[in-house]
Amino acid sequence: MEDLLQSALEARERSHAPYSRFKVGAAVRCASGRVFTGSNVESSSYGLTICAERLAICIAMHEGEQEITEIAVVADTQGAPGPCGACRQFMYDFAPKADVLMGNLKGDRRRVSVGELIPWGFGPDDLAAFGPQATPKDDTTVG
Numbered sequence: 736m737e738d739l740l741q742s743a744l745e746a747r748e749r750s751h752a753p754y755s756r757f758k759v760g761a762a763v764r765c766a767s768g769r770v771f772t773g774s775n776v777e778s779s780s781y782g783l784t785i786c787a788e789r790l791a792i793c794i795a796m797h798e799g800e801q802e803i804t805e806i807a808v809v810a811d812t813q814g815a816p817g818p819c820g821a822c823r824q825f826m827y828d829f830a831p832k833a834d835v836l837m838g839n840l841k842g843d844r845r846r847v848s849v850g851e852l853i854p855w856g857f858g859p860d861d862l863a864a865f866g867p868q869a870t871p872k873d874d875t876t877v878g
């Protein structure tokens with residue numbers, strides 16, 4: 736999984752963080768073997784900022800991937816960087832069985848499962864009682 740961390744480190748260099756100056760990189764590996772990366776992209780309306788992890792996950796989904804197996808996140812933090820709450824929700828939605836490797840620039844590492852990051856989360860299965868239209872199964876496209 737070190738290679739995935741390296742991909743996240745390289746992605747971090749492409750961060751657009753003029754406001755916080757806090758650069759984050761992420762990489763996701765899919766069951767297909769393909770790897771997609773993302774970095775944080777900040778908006779002048781700060782709350783619209785997209786985190787590195789969510790961008791990488793969105794790209795994987797946009798590329799038609801069905802399953803994300805591993806996620807790596809890199810930032811210049813004291814210890815290994817824990818993903819924000821919004822990204823943990825995205826992981827629960829799109830990569831519930833994934834392992835997450837977090838690393839900082841000093842070489843600190845931490846590896847956990849998505850289940851550990853967001854225990855007892857809200858996900859697609861919770862919408863099942865709401866009707867079949869709310870729970871994408873095989874075909875996740877609309878139309």
Ligand code: THU
Pocket residue numbers: 752755757758759774775776777784785786787788817818819822
């Ligand atoms: N950020 C991420 O990209 N991922 C996280 O998990 C935590 C925060 C970004 C958002 C913002 O651009 C900057 O880090 C400071 O919060």
